[in-house]
Amino acid sequence: MDFIKTTEQDSLYNNLEQQSAMELLQNINQEDQKVALAVQKALPQIEALVNIIASKLKQGGRLFYMGAGTSGRLGILDASECPPTFGVHHDLVIGLIAGGDTAIRKAVENAEDNTLQGWKDLQAYHIQNNDVVIGIAASGTTPYVIAALEKCKQHQIATGCITMNAQSPLHQTADYPVVVTVGPEFITGSSRMKAGTAQKMVLNMISTSTMILLGKVKGNKMVDMQLSNEKLIDRGTKMLVKEAQLPYNQAKKLLLQHGSVRNVLTFLNYETK
Structure with a gap:
């Protein structure tokens, strides 16, 4: 060599x-x-x-x-x-x-x-x-x-x-x-x-x-992360509380319904800052 x-x-x-x-x-x-x-x-x-x-x-x-x-x-x-x-x-x-x-x-x-x-x-x-x-x-x-x-x-x-x-x-x-x-x-x-x-x-x-x-992050958030445990569900919920000004319980319900932070924001026609 x-x-x-x-x-x-x-x-x-x-x-x-x-x-x-x-x-x-x-x-x-x-x-x-x-x-x-x-x-x-x-x-x-x-x-x-x-x-x-x-x-x-x-x-x-x-x-x-x-x-x-x-x-x-x-x-x-x-x-x-x-x-x-x-x-x-x-x-x-x-x-x-x-x-x-x-x-x-x-x-x-x-x-x-x-x-x-x-x-x-x-x-x-x-x-x-x-x-x-x-x-x-x-x-x-x-x-x-x-x-x-x-x-x-x-x-x-x-x-x-x-x-x-x-x-x-x-x-x-x-x-x-x-x-x-x-x-x-x-x-x-x-x-x-x-x-x-x-x-x-x-x-x-x-x-x-x-x-x-590839567009998998919005702002600085992991908006497409998998909701595979309670920690990640809580993290996603808090993202929505902050970004979309939603009450925690409503944000969590929407998150579980739509499967990702991005999907909820799209549903709400909301863009992250």
């Missing part, structure tokens, strides 16, 4: 086992504070990726996240939050992990080294030209992810990536790469830490910004 894996470099801290709990916490926190600044430097790359995703989804496409281990789990987490938060179909944002659903909870041996399975996993969803596939890998070298993106490019499917290593194979493969250089981990090589935090931040930005561009 002709690039340096910053995620594998020695920790800036040593003799960790000799540190007190407070020293450990302070040092971890000090490293974590570097993550947001590293993400900030990647904003132009994230913008380019968000714009292509929004464009493709407006054309009927879908968004796929692919990763192994922590990276795969974070993609699945972000994908799973889109339907309840924004009221979109479960098949709009899809998270795939090397080793399948079993790997969400337990590591599946050698799954990330399989260069054929990633494309098979995408084919199971009838991947097509309007879709976008984002490979997530802190190292930038995960075979499961890279091989799948290479296949996507052969089929003119837009690809992006989230990696922590510049000039890695994944960086060089993706059409719209996002590289967040967070530096060495607190525990050498433990990329579930700063790298994982950076991935989570970027995924939050991608899905949230995309959904706003």
